[in-house]
Amino acid sequence: AQSVTQLDSHVSVSEGTPVLLRCNYSSSYSPSLFWYVQHPNKGLQLLLKYTSAATLVKGINGFEAEFKKSETSFHLTKPSAHMSDAAEYFCVVSYYNNNDMRFGAGTRLTVKP
Amino acid sequence: DGGITQSPKYLFRKEGQNVTLSCEQNLNHDAMYWYRQDPGQGLRLIYYSQIVNDFQKGDIAEGYSVSREKKESFPLTVTSAQKNPTAFYLCASSTMDRVGAGELFFGEGSRLTVL
Numbered sequence: 001a002q003s004v005t006q007l008d009s010h011v012s013v014s015e016g017t018p019v020l021l022r023c024n025y026s027s028s029y030s031p032s033l034f035w036y037v038q039h040p041n042k043g044l045q046l047l048l049k050y051t052s053a054a055t056l057v058k059g060i061n062g063f064e065a066e067f068k069k070s071e072t073s074f075h076l077t078k079p080s081a082h083m084s085d086a087a088e089y090f091c092v093v094s095y096y097n098n099n100d101m102r103f104g105a106g107t108r109l110t111v112k113p
Numbered sequence: 114d115g116g117i118t119q120s121p122k123y124l125f126r127k128e129g130q131n132v133t134l135s136c137e138q139n140l141n142h143d144a145m146y147w148y149r150q151d152p153g154q155g156l157r158l159i160y161y162s163q164i165v166n167d168f169q170k171g172d173i174a175e176g177y178s179v180s181r182e183k184k185e186s187f188p189l190t191v192t193s194a195q196k197n198p199t200a201f202y203l204c205a206s207s208t209m210d211r212v213g214a215g216e217l218f219f220g221e222g223s224r225l226t227v228l
Contacts, residue, residue, distance in 0.1 A: 103155030
């Protein structure tokens with residue numbers, strides 16, 4: 001069965017330092033991959049998505065992610081963390097359509113001043 | 114503004130009671146979804162609907178029911194048969210005019226607590 005694994009449940013960085021949130025998916029056909037962000041007690045917002053075009057995907061708020069088929073990874077990065085980036089981040093994989101989306105368990109990002 | 118509205122934001126229920134969570138969208142999306150979120154877990158799909166008067170079970174449909182009488186509305190009822198209903202419930206919608214997966218648009222959620 002398709003699945004997605006977020007390798008860190010919690011990541012803590014200092015403001016101004018790089019962010020790396022890791023995501024691996026189970027290998028099958030070419031997937032669609034997404035990163036969503038959730039602030040406390042809010043809904044999820046799309047950061048970026050990969051759908052078999054360029055392997056380096058740029059999203060909102062300075063985030064980007066690279067699709068690496070050989071490693072079955074889709075890690076999320078940002079060069080410089082901002083306090084407002086503190087939130088929960090979800091990696092999502094789909095092989096068919098919106099009805100079969102699989103969410104990772106989430107990574108909570110803390111940004112220290 | 115276009116978006117998805119969920120209500121109520123917070124809801125308390127006694128054991129044995131049914132409760133209904135409202136979800137309304139004005140994005141003109143065909144597809145709507147209900148997810149459940151528990152601490153330390155990703156979202157799990159309860160029900161989805163791709164068209165009015167039709168809906169399908171997701172991964173954890175037991176103890177829940179839905180209806181889709183209007184395109185804009187997709188209410189979720191948490192019945193007394195749901196053994197562990199305390200959770201954060203998220204409604205989402207999307208277009209159906211593409212092949213493959215696309216963006217989901219989420220409401221702000223409803224937090225249900227069973228006393």
